[in-house]
Amino acid sequence: MSRSTAFAVFGFSILFFFFFFLWPIGETVRGAFFTPGQGFTLGYVLEVFRNPVYVEGLVNAFLLAVVSTVLTLLIALPLALMADRCLFPGRMLLSGLVLVPMILPPFVGAIGVRQILGQQGALNALLESLGLVSEASPVDWLGQGRFWGVVIMNALHLYPVLFLNITAALSNVDPAMEEAAENLGCTGLRKFRRITLPLIMPGVFAGGAIVFIWAFTELGVPLMFEYTRVTPVQIFYGIRDISGNPFPYALVVVMLVSTVLLYAVSRYVLGNSAHGMMPKATSQGGPRPMTPLAAWGCTAFFGGVTVLALLPHLGVILAAFSSQWYGTILPTSWTLGHFEGALGHSLTLLSIQNSLKYAALATLLDVVLGIAIAYIVTRTKLPGRHLLDAMAMLPLAVPGLVLAFGYLAMTQPGKLFEFLNPVTDPLVIIVIAYAVRRLPYVVRSVAAGLQQTSVTLEEAAQNLGASPLRALRRVTLPLILANILAGGLLAFSFAMLEVSDSLILAQRMKDYPITKAIFELYQLLGEGPYLACALGVWAMLFLATTVFAANLLLGKKLGGMFRL
Amino acid sequence: MIAISIDALTKRFGSQAALDAVSLRIEPGELFFLLGPSGCGKTTLLRTIAGFVTPDAGKVFFDREDVTLLPPHKRRTGMMFQSYALWPHLSVARNVAFGLEELGVPATEREKRVREALASVRMEAYAGRKIGQLSGGQQQRIALARALVVRPRALLLDEPLSNLDARLRLEMRSEIRRVCKEFGLTAVYVTHDQKEALSVADRLAVMAEGRIIQVGRPEEVYRRPHSRLVAEFIGETNILPGRVISRDDDRLWVEARPGSFSAHAVETLETKAGDSVLLSIRPESWRISDRSEAEAIPATLHSTIYLGELAQHEFDAGGETLKVLEMNPHLSSRVAGRQYFLEPLDVIALEDRA
Incomplete structure (x- = not known):
């Protein structure tokens, strides 16, 4: 790529980020601190901290995030250590299945969890039939406030993110690092605490930060559990009168600032432990054989977690095929009617169409931008390319809810981007919203491919007379096709099942994407939840296929997609 | 300790x-x-x-x-x-x-x-x-x-x-x-x-x-x-196949293609007259001379690589290629194609095995 082309692409990418990443955040901040016509005020933000309802929401969101992160870590850390270190029956299969929890949008999974753990759910029915619980006073597994339901759903959905980060970090640790400790008399848990854990801390931290931010700003799951006293849901309901009400703005800013603060503080406390010069491993570590008892113990734990993680899926599938499932272990009768009902509903086909359209366009935008950015970052020496790289990764760290709200704010009547207002036509703004949030996956994937492909291959083509762009198209792009496809597939499937942008930006029924359609169906009285489940099964199959394909294309490197 | x-x-x-x-x-x-x-x-x-x-x-x-x-x-x-x-x-x-x-x-x-x-x-x-x-x-x-x-x-x-x-x-x-x-x-x-x-x-x-x-x-x-194996892994050497003519304690008299050599038998070597052995002669243990001397063999200079403090020669001797190092070389006196005489200073006899 010639220098002038590179500059042009660089400039365009920076502008794109300025207008569709910084601008919406800026608009939100402005709404929180400025009263139209009266200037700067701290009143709205202070009022958030005076209003007991908002304070309770923030405390709950914070608690949700902390408890979800701790639970996720408790699940993921032992699993990652087992997968990396131990030989046990079913190791390959179970490590392969670890992505399965991700193929179900968590807020659909929430329906499944309620079917199983609810007071009239399958677990209580099982316990009643065993005589362990009386029918008159069923156990309330999810708790009055539904707090634990949200936590369980978050943990079961998010532990793969942490698992992938930790296994990637573990595989980067030179086995000699631990052998050196053993040589000096340090073994077992002590070795883990003094050497292994500090070495994998960057991975644990990166994964933990994603999980924390995700749980802190999760909108779909609390909505489905009707756990309304939490900030993201309060923001969602506040949007209805966004034009006259400054408090949603203030709440979003408080969320954003707390995520950034929490991130910075924990990074400072844990030490910026990016160990730049980790030497390449020289000896083979590899999993070790263990005693049969310990090996089967690992299998049981790993398998148990996988089964637990599949419970929401199971609940959703069973509900989708059942005509009656209330207070019994399994549904009492079966039907295909919900699929017909869901397909027949005016919302469904339209929403699938909409989602395909939004996601396809967003993916296209991501692939074009992703290739350009990855190329500039890995192959040129432009000043500012690191800034571009950091910007392209930032959407992973900024909560989707914040951005979605920002897009809505910046397209309000009277604003610069009024012509993109989603009430008139949400196509452009939804496509951009989907694209920005999934760009990191594509950039990561393409950059990895470019780093493994020698520049000399491209130079050889130029030496033989191909222009820089032609050399890129004929030599480099075909060589990194697998990476492009994998990144694109991930971007596409996550866009298809996106929640915050979809719930917030799609406001007219004929513009609903599939996730909002599921949400609306769920709220229908009567067979609504069953219809939602049927649509959820369809979404699950769709996402499973694409994640599986991406996994085939990328192999073990898939873990790299979810790292900050 | x-x-x-x-x-x-x-x-x-x-x-x-x-x-x-x-x-x-x-x-x-x-x-x-x-x-x-x-x-x-x-x-x-x-x-x-x-x-x-x-x-x-x-x-x-x-x-x-x-x-x-x-x-x-x-x-x-x-x-x-x-x-x-x-x-x-x-x-x-x-x-x-x-x-x-x-x-x-x-x-x-x-x-x-x-x-x-x-x-x-x-x-x-x-x-x-x-x-x-x-x-x-x-x-x-x-x-x-x-x-x-x-x-x-x-x-x-x-x-x-x-x-x-x-x-x-x-x-x-x-x-x-x-x-x-x-x-x-x-x-x-x-x-x-x-x-x-x-x-x-x-x-x-x-x-x-x-x-x-x-x-x-x-x-x-x-x-x-x-x-x-050891001779070739540690340092460079010339390996010449030969036949034992006579043996006196650890001294062997060995006939090879370039000529006859007096060789030192390593302890592990058990041979008698008529057995085949391998001779190992290090490149630096040759002396190059213009005149025929006692144990010297005639050899034709094939090529030379000049390395400053020393020169690496390749000689042809009775159909074998010999690597020879010369310290403090003067290239004017070494002409490719001419015949010289090489005197081995250290010859080791090894078992004839890979």
């Missing part, structure tokens, strides 16, 4: 024998080298001594103590890893102090010993640095200090210099030898660099395919190789 005895160690990885009934005794205070091409089992042998590899059969003794099944952390050896394995999350001083902390050495003494250890590798000014801020050579010194500070029973070094550039390698070679001798340590050093082994070792073992094929002092192994 301990003696390390290896008794018939065998280790298989899959179907391949990394160690095949290896026996060896390393004397107290000795700087012992394991030398061989990659995949010969030298690193496996070192890791077995350290305790990271459990042998399928055989035993390891530290003096009289059988340590074969003792886990690594109880062996009190100091190991230097090829990658150094310095922990990037700890400072230089904390890396060095680690082993002392594990031993429960009180803080004041610990600090004193860390300072001494850093001083002994001339790195006292770097105590507070992060590992990532050190150059390769500095990391290497810290790795040495970390291994030494615990006063190990033996020092184990796994290709410690392979990640350094040529200049630093020369410097660190003598540094390692100095420190080992200063501390009076029994040390086992793995390398594939024969120059390193010849210049630093008290004794060395040449390994190939999981076996030790020769043990001895550097000069013994270089000047009296027991087999073609």
Whole structure:
């Protein structure tokens, strides 16, 4: 790529980020601190901290995030250590299945969890039939406030993110690092605490930060559990009168600032432990054989977690095929009617169409931008390319809810981007919203491919007379096709099942994407939840296929997609 | 100071024998080298001594103590890893102090010993640095200090210099030898660099395919190789097939294609007149002359590579190509195509086997 082309692409990418990443955040901040016509005020933000309802929401969101992160870590850390270190029956299969929890949008999974753990759910029915619980006073597994339901759903959905980060970090640790400790008399848990854990801390931290931010700003799951006293849901309901009400703005800013603060503080406390010069491993570590008892113990734990993680899926599938499932272990009768009902509903086909359209366009935008950015970052020496790289990764760290709200704010009547207002036509703004949030996956994937492909291959083509762009198209792009496809597939499937942008930006029924359609169906009285489940099964199959394909294309490197 | 005895160690990885009934005794205070091409089992042998590899059969003794099944952390050896394995999350001083902390050495003494250890590798000014801020050579010194500070029973070094550039390698070679001798340590050093082994070792073992094929002092192994394999792995040599004409104790008279030679038979060689043998003649042990002398053979100069302090000649002699090194060469007196006479100064007779 010639220098002038590179500059042009660089400039365009920076502008794109300025207008569709910084601008919406800026608009939100402005709404929180400025009263139209009266200037700067701290009143709205202070009022958030005076209003007991908002304070309770923030405390709950914070608690949700902390408890979800701790639970996720408790699940993921032992699993990652087992997968990396131990030989046990079913190791390959179970490590392969670890992505399965991700193929179900968590807020659909929430329906499944309620079917199983609810007071009239399958677990209580099982316990009643065993005589362990009386029918008159069923156990309330999810708790009055539904707090634990949200936590369980978050943990079961998010532990793969942490698992992938930790296994990637573990595989980067030179086995000699631990052998050196053993040589000096340090073994077992002590070795883990003094050497292994500090070495994998960057991975644990990166994964933990994603999980924390995700749980802190999760909108779909609390909505489905009707756990309304939490900030993201309060923001969602506040949007209805966004034009006259400054408090949603203030709440979003408080969320954003707390995520950034929490991130910075924990990074400072844990030490910026990016160990730049980790030497390449020289000896083979590899999993070790263990005693049969310990090996089967690992299998049981790993398998148990996988089964637990599949419970929401199971609940959703069973509900989708059942005509009656209330207070019994399994549904009492079966039907295909919900699929017909869901397909027949005016919302469904339209929403699938909409989602395909939004996601396809967003993916296209991501692939074009992703290739350009990855190329500039890995192959040129432009000043500012690191800034571009950091910007392209930032959407992973900024909560989707914040951005979605920002897009809505910046397209309000009277604003610069009024012509993109989603009430008139949400196509452009939804496509951009989907694209920005999934760009990191594509950039990561393409950059990895470019780093493994020698520049000399491209130079050889130029030496033989191909222009820089032609050399890129004929030599480099075909060589990194697998990476492009994998990144694109991930971007596409996550866009298809996106929640915050979809719930917030799609406001007219004929513009609903599939996730909002599921949400609306769920709220229908009567067979609504069953219809939602049927649509959820369809979404699950769709996402499973694409994640599986991406996994085939990328192999073990898939873990790299979810790292900050 | 301990003696390390290896008794018939065998280790298989899959179907391949990394160690095949290896026996060896390393004397107290000795700087012992394991030398061989990659995949010969030298690193496996070192890791077995350290305790990271459990042998399928055989035993390891530290003096009289059988340590074969003792886990690594109880062996009190100091190991230097090829990658150094310095922990990037700890400072230089904390890396060095680690082993002392594990031993429960009180803080004041610990600090004193860390300072001494850093001083002994001339790195006292770097105590507070992060590992990532050190150059390769500095990391290497810290790795040495970390291994030494615990006063190990033996020092184990796994290709410690392979990640350094040529200049630093020369410097660190003598540094390692100095420190080992200063501390009076029994040390086992793995390398594939024969120059390193010849210049630093008290004794060395040449390994190939999981076996030790020769043990001895550097000069013994270089000047009296027991087999073609050793002769060719350590230094360069000319191998000439020949036939024994007569034998008088360890002197052989051997007929080869370029001419007849008086050769020294290595101890392991059992031959009588009429047997075929291999002659090994090092390139530097020829004398080139213009006139025919007692044991000289006629040879035609084929080509010359000039290297400054020496020249590398190739001669044709009776259909064999001979490599000959000449120190302080004057190229004007060496003309390709002309006939010269080559007098061998050291001829070794080896068993006629690969």
